[in-house]
Amino acid sequence: MLVARDIFNASIGIILTNSKEVITFCNDSVQSVMKDIELKHKKMYSILPLLELEFRIKRFALKETCNENSVIYVLKRLIDDEVLYKKILEFSYDEICVTDPTGISIYCNSAFEKNHGIKRPDINGKNIFRVLNQTSPSHKAIYYAINKKKSCTIERETKTGKTLITTATPVFNNQNEIELVIANTRDITEIEKIKSKLKEVQISSEKYKREIEVLRKKELEIDGGFVAISSKMKNLLEVIKRTVNIDSTILIMGESGTGKSFIAKYIHRMSNRSQGPFITINCTTIPEHLLESELFGYASGAFTGAKKGGKPGLVELSDGGTLFLDEIGELPLNLQSKFLELIQERSYTPVGGMKSKTVDTRIIAATNADLGKLVKEKKFRKDLFYRLKVIELLMPSLRERQEDILPLINLIKSKFEKRYKLTREFSQGSINVFKDYDWPGNIRELEHVIEKLIAITPDNIIESHHIRELIQLDNESVNNISVDQLMPLDLAIEKVEKELILKAYKKLGSSYKVAEVLKISQSRASRKIIKYTKNMKK
Numbered sequence: 001m002l003v004a005r006d007i008f009n010a011s012i013g014i015i016l017t018n019s020k021e022v023i024t025f026c027n028d029s030v031q032s033v034m035k036d037i038e039l040k041h042k043k044m045y046s047i048l049p050l051l052e053l054e055f056r057i058k059r060f061a062l063k064e065t066c067n068e069n070s071v072i073y074v075l076k077r078l079i080d081d082e083v084l085y086k087k088i089l090e091f092s093y094d095e096i097c098v099t100d101p102t103g104i105s106i107y108c109n110s111a112f113e114k115n116h117g118i119k120r121p122d123i124n125g126k127n128i129f130r131v132l133n134q135t136s137p138s139h140k141a142i143y144y145a146i147n148k149k150k151s152c153t154i155e156r157e158t159k160t161g162k163t164l165i166t167t168a169t170p171v172f173n174n175q176n177e178i179e180l181v182i183a184n185t186r187d188i189t190e191i192e193k194i195k196s197k198l199k200e201v202q203i204s205s206e207k208y209k210r211e212i213e214v215l216r217k218k219e220l221e222i223d224g225g226f227v228a229i230s231s232k233m234k235n236l237l238e239v240i241k242r243t244v245n246i247d248s249t250i251l252i253m254g255e256s257g258t259g260k261s262f263i264a265k266y267i268h269r270m271s272n273r274s275q276g277p278f279i280t281i282n283c284t285t286i287p288e289h290l291l292e293s294e295l296f297g298y299a300s301g302a303f304t305g306a307k308k309g310g311k312p313g314l315v316e317l318s319d320g321g322t323l324f325l326d327e328i329g330e331l332p333l334n335l336q337s338k339f340l341e342l343i344q345e346r347s348y349t350p351v352g353g354m355k356s357k358t359v360d361t362r363i364i365a366a367t368n369a370d371l372g373k374l375v376k377e378k379k380f381r382k383d384l385f386y387r388l389k390v391i392e393l394l395m396p397s398l399r400e401r402q403e404d405i406l407p408l409i410n411l412i413k414s415k416f417e418k419r420y421k422l423t424r425e426f427s428q429g430s431i432n433v434f435k436d437y438d439w440p441g442n443i444r445e446l447e448h449v450i451e452k453l454i455a456i457t458p459d460n461i462i463e464s465h466h467i468r469e470l471i472q473l474d475n476e477s478v479n480n481i482s483v484d485q486l487m488p489l490d491l492a493i494e495k496v497e498k499e500l501i502l503k504a505y506k507k508l509g510s511s512y513k514v515a516e517v518l519k520i521s522q523s524r525a526s527r528k529i530i531k532y533t534k535n536m537k538k
């Protein structure tokens with residue numbers, strides 16, 4: 001029973017509320033703890049969590065003693081340790097909920113209110129199984145802990161999109177009966193998000209790995225096959241077969257377009273390094289001042305603007321595979337000694353680096369230059385020349401491979417027929433023209449001529465005059481062209497387009513037929529015919 005002595009006793013706090021739980025009175029003991037917050041007229045439940053940190057609170061309904069349904073709260077100050085422990089529980093990031101063995105809530109911290117959207121006065125002293133949703137992880141975990149008498153962990157996603165993980169642990173008394181159940185819940189929404197992002201990254205990195213594999217295979221793909229019917233090519237293949245798995249350096253020599261890069265890829269594909277990378281360095285395409293760092297990489301802080309942590313060079317990237325140095329004759333003298341070291345020791349020092357690095361790579365070099373002549377002219381190091389040509393492969397020109405011409409024509413024809421979705425036949429006369437011609441640009445020139453013939457010949461049968469016109473044109477363009485005869489690319493494309501459209505229109509006489517043969521829409525064909533014939537009429 002409450003007496004006046006209690007009310008004015010300084011160590012006890014007293015709060016009176018009306019029937020709506022609005023504070024009508026509080027003594028100095030309570031107010032001194034709340035410092036600046038004026039308690040009077042505040043709703044009791046809004047300040048209860050703060051008071052609970054300092055006081056043990058008892059609630060008495062005064063229904064019988066007063067006319068109104070007022071409530072009196074008696075607050076007993078906690079000693080310092082208790083205050084500390086309460087604060088630890090209260091400000092814990094994890095939700096903490098303590099129940100008795102029947103599920104009656106004894107204590108919940110502020111994280112509980114946040115996770116469940118329930119105010120503590122609505123749960124304190126009540127059975128959590130009635131208040132909490134059945135699907136809530138706290139509900140489930142506490143239920144299992146009480147029934148199975150052991151710790152239980154449940155992970156669930158809430159309606160508000162949060163992912164919560166709860167562990168409920170029963171605490172036993174001396175008689176091995178459950179005294180309390182302590183459930184702590186962590187909001188792992190962010191962790192789950194990070195996990196799924198990581199998964200995405202893993203999936204996409206797998207995807208990129210696969211794409212790189214596909215690209216690598218594509219790069220090494222030998223389109224349609226390998227033509228080697230002539231005795232020169234057969235002999236060459238014999239040498240390749242014998243040396244494919246010996247790591248000696250190979251020097252491939254031959255005119256432009258004879259298939260030096262093609263053979264280098266073939267060697268890599270046939271070797272036991274085929275699962276490793278095939279790295280091509282074309283010594284003419286990288287500017288001289290960048291060549292060294294592109295090839296050998298650079299160390300951290302090697303020069304202003306250098307990437308932090310350095311950058312691996314193409315040589316390092318070829319580790320475990322093959323390094324193909326195309327146009328080796330163009331390698332600047334200052335880098336030739338560095339390459340010599342690489343070939344002899346399989347080691348090199350990155351630009352600005354102090355330590356040398358080793359690499360396990362097979363080196364294949366190619367050139368259409370006369371390296372022996374460059375050595376005499378002191379433009380190429382003699383020792384490097386000898387180191388490179390441990391195995392020498394001399395690519396025969398197309399002129400020297402007469403037996404290969406027809407199979408090559410068929411191979412290249414079917415490649416472009418597939419690409420342009422067209423079918424064309426070569427007349428016997430046209431094949432003779434192919435065989436009689438010198439092919440100074442070798443297989444590459446043959447490819448260009450066949451591609452053009454398939455793309456621009458409106459007839460199904462390609463005759464000798466079609467080829468002659470082209471070869472003549474090509475020879476003129478290669479041999480006799482002066483710089484002033486060169487023209488912007490777009491203009492050149494338009495010129496070819498005009499020629500083709502007019503030829504087709506003259507022969508076929510209708511835009512429908514032109515569209516069908518040139519594999520374009522009728523409206524496009526019609527537009528082009530109007531455009532080019534209009535200019536003619538003028």
Ligand SMILES: Nc1ncnc2c1ncn2[C@@H]1O[C@H](COP(=O)(O)OP(=O)(O)OP(=O)(O)O)[C@@H](O)[C@H]1O
Nearest residue numbers: 225226227255256257258259260261262368443444
């Ligand atoms: N034996 C072959 N069978 C089929 N196609 C080939 C063969 N040899 C070369 N080719 C094709 O000929 C073209 C020219 O070959 P490649 O680029 O290898 O010549 P290259 O000698 O390296 O030329 P460059 O000296 O100009 O770099 C390529 O498209 C290649 O696919």
